[in-house]
Amino acid sequence: MKCFAALLTGAALIVTQPGIAQMGAPGTERPGMPAVAGPLAAKYKADADKILQAAMADNEGYAALTYLCDHIGKRVSGSPQLNTAVEWGADLMRKAGLQNVQVQTAMVPHWVRGDESAALVGPVKKPLHMLGLGMSVGTPKEGITAPVVFVHDFAELDALPDAQVKGKIVVYNPGWHGYGVGSMYRTGGPSRAAAKGAAAVLVRSATGLAMQTPHTGTLRYDEKQPKIPAAAISVEDALLIERLAKEGPVQVHLQMDAHMEADVKAGNVIGEIVGSEHPEQVVVLGGHIDSWDVGQGAQDDGSGIMATFEAVSLIHKLGLKPKRTIRIVFWVNEENGGAGGRAYREWIGDKIGDQVAAIEMDGGAEKPLGIGYGGFGGPRRPAPPAPGAAAAPVAARGAGFDESALSAEEKQSFVYLKDIASLLGSIGANTVSPGGGGSDIGPITADGVPALSPRTVGEHYFDWHHTEADTLDKVDVDSFKKNTAMLSVVAYVLADMDGRLAGRKSTFHE
Numbered sequence: 001m002k003c004f005a006a007l008l009t010g011a012a013l014i015v016t017q018p019g020i021a022q023m024g025a026p027g028t029e030r031p032g033m034p035a036v037a038g039p040l041a042a043k044y045k046a047d048a049d050k051i052l053q054a055a056m057a058d059n060e061g062y063a064a065l066t067y068l069c070d071h072i073g074k075r076v077s078g079s080p081q082l083n084t085a086v087e088w089g090a091d092l093m094r095k096a097g098l099q100n101v102q103v104q105t106a107m108v109p110h111w112v113r114g115d116e117s118a119a120l121v122g123p124v125k126k127p128l129h130m131l132g133l134g135m136s137v138g139t140p141k142e143g144i145t146a147p148v149v150f151v152h153d154f155a156e157l158d159a160l161p162d163a164q165v166k167g168k169i170v171v172y173n174p175g176w177h178g179y180g181v182g183s184m185y186r187t188g189g190p191s192r193a194a195a196k197g198a199a200a201v202l203v204r205s206a207t208g209l210a211m212q213t214p215h216t217g218t219l220r221y222d223e224k225q226p227k228i229p230a231a232a233i234s235v236e237d238a239l240l241i242e243r244l245a246k247e248g249p250v251q252v253h254l255q256m257d258a259h260m261e262a263d264v265k266a267g268n269v270i271g272e273i274v275g276s277e278h279p280e281q282v283v284v285l286g287g288h289i290d291s292w293d294v295g296q297g298a299q300d301d302g303s304g305i306m307a308t309f310e311a312v313s314l315i316h317k318l319g320l321k322p323k324r325t326i327r328i329v330f331w332v333n334e335e336n337g338g339a340g341g342r343a344y345r346e347w348i349g350d351k352i353g354d355q356v357a358a359i360e361m362d363g364g365a366e367k368p369l370g371i372g373y374g375g376f377g378g379p380r381r382p383a384p385p386a387p388g389a390a391a392a393p394v395a396a397r398g399a400g401f402d403e404s405a406l407s408a409e410e411k412q413s414f415v416y417l418k419d420i421a422s423l424l425g426s427i428g429a430n431t432v433s434p435g436g437g438g439s440d441i442g443p444i445t446a447d448g449v450p451a452l453s454p455r456t457v458g459e460h461y462f463d464w465h466h467t468e469a470d471t472l473d474k475v476d477v478d479s480f481k482k483n484t485a486m487l488s489v490v491a492y493v494l495a496d497m498d499g500r501l502a503g504r505k506s507t508f509h510e
Contacts, residue, residue, distance in 0.1 A: 001300050001362045001465065032370045032431025032455060035422035040497055047320060048423040048489045054314050055485030061310030062477050064092060065303060069296040069472040076293040077333045078110025078264040085289050089269040089330045096313045098271030106343040107263045108333040111135050113293055114257025118231060121145060122251040123244060129234035133186060134218040134336045136258045137227045143255030146199050150245035154192060166197030169252050173204040173238040179462050182206025183217060190230040191222035200254050201230040204238035209463040212236050216292050216466045218336040229256050268340045269330040273316055277323040283495040284327040285359035285487060288334030288440055295470030299461060303365035303475050305330045311488035322495035324356055331440035338439060345443035355449040357494050357501055360438025364461035365480045368429040371490055372436030372455045373417055375504060401434035409502035416501060420493050429486040450501035454483055
């Protein structure tokens with residue numbers, strides 16, 4: 001998972017987001033809207049009950065996830081494992097009987113981690129738990145040994161004279177105020193420090209769990225600033241450095257072989273159930289097939305692609321024939337480039353109006369609570385403030401939502417979704433929340449395609465994501481099946497019902 005923003009045309013900043021609570025400040029989650037049964041529930045109850053029963057009895061989706069994790073494993077963009085997963089995914093779709101299966105070519109970046117290490121060398125000597133940030137440059141071969149400048153946030157860094165930062169290693173510890181804040185320092189922190197002459201950056205991992213587990217993730221260099229090495233360190237090590245820095249000078253040695261190699265050919269994996277009456281109209285759903293180069297990519301995002309795949313496969317197995325086409329996509333290169341999402345948008349071309357809805361699952365397969373819709377809530381991740389400016393308070397998910405300000409079409413869309421959600425009471429997923437989407441569907445939802453994503457309890461996703469701990473055992477079988485069931489019912493009804501959801505045009509920013 002990576003973060004992105006969508007700026008609404010002629011409106012305030014709106015950011016689409018997945019259905020997980022920790023994007024905002026902990027404890028600020030807005031409750032979902034309860035389901036309200038209506039004409040759709042009456043029409044589709046029999047079909048929905050068949051899907052729910054089949055999904056909860058199904059073992060094939062989790063078996064496919066098991067193979068992906070245990071036999072293919074981590075699959076960072078540019079790696080042979082990613083292309084093995086792409087070929088396997090296409091074969092999986094063909095064996096499931098899906099139509100028009102293809103691999104849509106996309107060139108992806110090839111970042112190589114290499115050997116890496118970090119250690120305190122004064123006033124105490126101690127190895128640090130670290131993972132280099134994705135797309136980071138490396139250090140010189142001998143590494144960098146330099147004094148530490150410890151800061152909590154950008155405001156503290158900006159207040160320092162450049163001379164106090166030049167040639168030193170900046171260590172950020174913003175604390176844990178949700179993934180939005182943590183990822184802001186990871187993505188923008190290196191260039192922010194480089195602008196003041198820093199030699200390297202260490203950032204507290206974006207997690208609330210202190211288990212000496214570092215979390216990687218991508219950074220984004222400002223091309224106007226020097227590129228400096230950057231790595232994540234564990235929560236405990238960040239707190240240790242903070243304590244030592246209060247006592248006096250701290251020195252760290254950092255060594256990273258990280259580097260970029262030539263782009264590699266990969267691709268999005270696509271399959272369909274072709275619509276019986278309006279095959280040109282498409283409900284697309286999926287997740288991203290790439291992962292980071294640690295763990296197995298189980299929750300992020302093996303669970304997403306396998307739950308959405310099995311959701312579509314179940315519709316086919318049950319012989320249901322929706323009026324519109326249902327398309328499953330395993331997007332490529334979500335974590336460190338977004339090439340798959342851009343390639344899909346280019347492929348759609350001027351037929352964007354036929355994309356009826358886009359559903360992305362990239363928040364883990366924990367217990368589902370319901371479906372998130374549109375970019376109507378607070379920000380998924382705040383943008384880093386301009387130099388010298390304080391960071392804005394983190395908004396609660398859905399905090400910016402004002403139902404009275406919606407258009408008539410948007411209000412009707414919430415009515416439709418509450419109606420559909422009423423079909424999901426037996427699995428406890430019968431709520432609708434403002435805010436939904438994902439990085440891969442961002443390029444099409446920016447052009448007005450309605451955005452949706454599962455909303456889960458989100459209790460542990462950021463304990464594991466982007467770490468060595470993102471392994472199959474973290475995916476609960478029952479919760480996985482419930483996500484599959486919810487996705488299958490929602491996709492089927494959206495593809496078959498007479499009405500359509502409303503979307504909002506925006507400007508997409510990764």
